[in-house]
Amino acid sequence: MPDDSADVTEIVEQARGGDKDAWDQIVIRFAPFVWHVCRAHRLSIEDAKDVGQTVWLSLVEHLPRIRQPAALPGWLATTTRNECLRTLRRQRVQAEREQPANVDLDILADLLPSPDARLLNGERDAVLRAAFTQLPPHCQELLFLLTRDPPLSYAEIGERLNMPVGAIGPNRGRCLNRLRRCPILATWLRADGEPEGDALP
Amino acid sequence: MTNDWTDDNFLLSALSHALRDMDDPPPDFITAGQSCHAWFTIDSELAELTYDSARHHDDAATRAEVAAVQALTFTGSHLTIELEIEPHATHGQIVPPQLGEIEFQVPDGEAIRVRTDEFGYFTVAFVPSGRFRLRCSTSKGVVMTTSWVTLDAPD
Numbered sequence: 001m002p003d004d005s006a007d008v009t010e011i012v013e014q015a016r017g018g019d020k021d022a023w024d025q026i027v028i029r030f031a032p033f034v035w036h037v038c039r040a041h042r043l044s045i046e047d048a049k050d051v052g053q054t055v056w057l058s059l060v061e062h063l064p065r066i067r068q069p070a071a072l073p074g075w076l077a078t079t080t081r082n083e084c085l086r087t088l089r090r091q092r093v094q095a096e097r098e099q100p101a102n103v104d105l106d107i108l109a110d111l112l113p114s115p116d117a118r119l120l121n122g123e124r125d126a127v128l129r130a131a132f133t134q135l136p137p138h139c140q141e142l143l144f145l146l147t148r149d150p151p152l153s154y155a156e157i158g159e160r161l162n163m164p165v166g167a168i169g170p171n172r173g174r175c176l177n178r179l180r181r182c183p184i185l186a187t188w189l190r191a192d193g194e195p196e197g198d199a200l201p
Numbered sequence: 202m203t204n205d206w207t208d209d210n211f212l213l214s215a216l217s218h219a220l221r222d223m224d225d226p227p228p229d230f231i232t233a234g235q236s237c238h239a240w241f242t243i244d245s246e247l248a249e250l251t252y253d254s255a256r257h258h259d260d261a262a263t264r265a266e267v268a269a270v271q272a273l274t275f276t277g278s279h280l281t282i283e284l285e286i287e288p289h290a291t292h293g294q295i296v297p298p299q300l301g302e303i304e305f306q307v308p309d310g311e312a313i314r315v316r317t318d319e320f321g322y323f324t325v326a327f328v329p330s331g332r333f334r335l336r337c338s339t340s341k342g343v344v345m346t347t348s349w350v351t352l353d354a355p356d
Contacts, residue, residue, distance in 0.1 A: 017243075018241055018243055020238050023235065023238040023241070024235045024238070027231055027234040027235045027237075028231060028235075031226050031230060031231045031234055032225065032226055034226075034234075035225070035226035035230055036220065036223060036226075039223050039224065040220075040223070045227070048230070049229075049230055049233065052226075052230055052233065052234055053233060053234075053237070053308060053332070054332075054349070054351070055234075056233070056234040056237040057237050057240060057308065057332075057349045058348075058349065059237075060237050060238060060240050060241050061240070061247065061346075061348060061349065063241070064242075064243050065247070090353070124215065124219070125218065125219035126219075128215060128216050128219035128220075129219050129220065129223070132216065132219070132220070143213070143216060144220065146213060146217075147213065147216055147217035147220050147221065149217070149221055172209070172213075173209060176209050176212050176213060179212065179216065180206065180207075180212060189206055
């Protein structure tokens with residue numbers, strides 16, 4: 001059983017020398033995040049698995065060349081997100097080919113809940129997930145770790161992100177602010193507060 | 202708890218609920234990731250995809266031509282590999298020309314190997330689809346692996 005407290009730098013160092021256990025540990029540690037970003041982009045299970053494979057193959061390939069092991073979480077977040085967007089674009093191109101009338105949806109609109117979803121209790125969750133996917137990778141990674149159940153300690157989060165514990169609080173605040181200001185969430189909050197929606201000039 | 206969206210603790214717990222509601226990765230998502238370690242290589246140079254005709258429609262004379270043959274170029278610091286993927290065969294060349302072996306690798310399957318002639322040319326009755334990469338080793342001692350590429354499934 002690998003030591004779960006080993007910090008990310010150490011594990012990456014071992015993995016890039018070819019250590020299979022260290023690699024397995026990286027996957028165990030980061031798979032929930034990769035999976036979750038895929039699902040937040042509303043990818044199907046099959047598409048999420050496909051994105052996962054791309055991400056891990058790409059990481060295996062780049063591992064010997066990673067100069068800053070501490071950059072791994074950010075690299076993973078960016079790569080996963082780009083792959084999700086690529087999958088969504090591919091789906092959109094395919095949909096356009098099959099149904100040319102349906103060309104005006106952009107990726108942002110794809111992520112917004114459909115009108116029917118407004119009726120469901122899950123709408124707030126859908127909006128929050130959509131807003132979450134719009135955050136920069138470092139915020140996604142930090143907020144993801146801050147919302148684990150059971151909760152992780154700041155010390156553990158600091159270790160995983162290679163971030164001083166003292167920096168977590170301020171970053172938490174900044175990232176939550178960005179989340180709040182995400183157009184999807186901000187728009188939804190305004191609509192939620194003013195159901196008539198005719199207060200705009 | 203009141204719905205005070207300006208409150209960090211409320212926002213975080215709402216996000217927490219939204220994210221928690223999502224499923225955990227299935228076990229095969231993790232094992233699939235772990236098995237990618239099989240493709241770990243430390244000895245070879247990495248060549249990146251630098252040209253893909255499917256993404257450069259403007260360069261091509263007609264779209265029909267593009268559809269019939271997909272051309273890919275992988276560039277490394279010692280070698281370039283040109284690939285032309287036709288409906289029933291794949292042709293290619295390594296530049297500068299030299300004898301060598303090209304291996305088509307796919308994530309879950311057997312590799313296809315082909316030797317180049319002295320001019321670096323090779324032809325194989327194999328058409329990659331989905332995800333693959335090339336590994337090339339030459340008589341001059343170059344060992345190079347390309348990045349993984351994913352070809353869109355034909356319509």
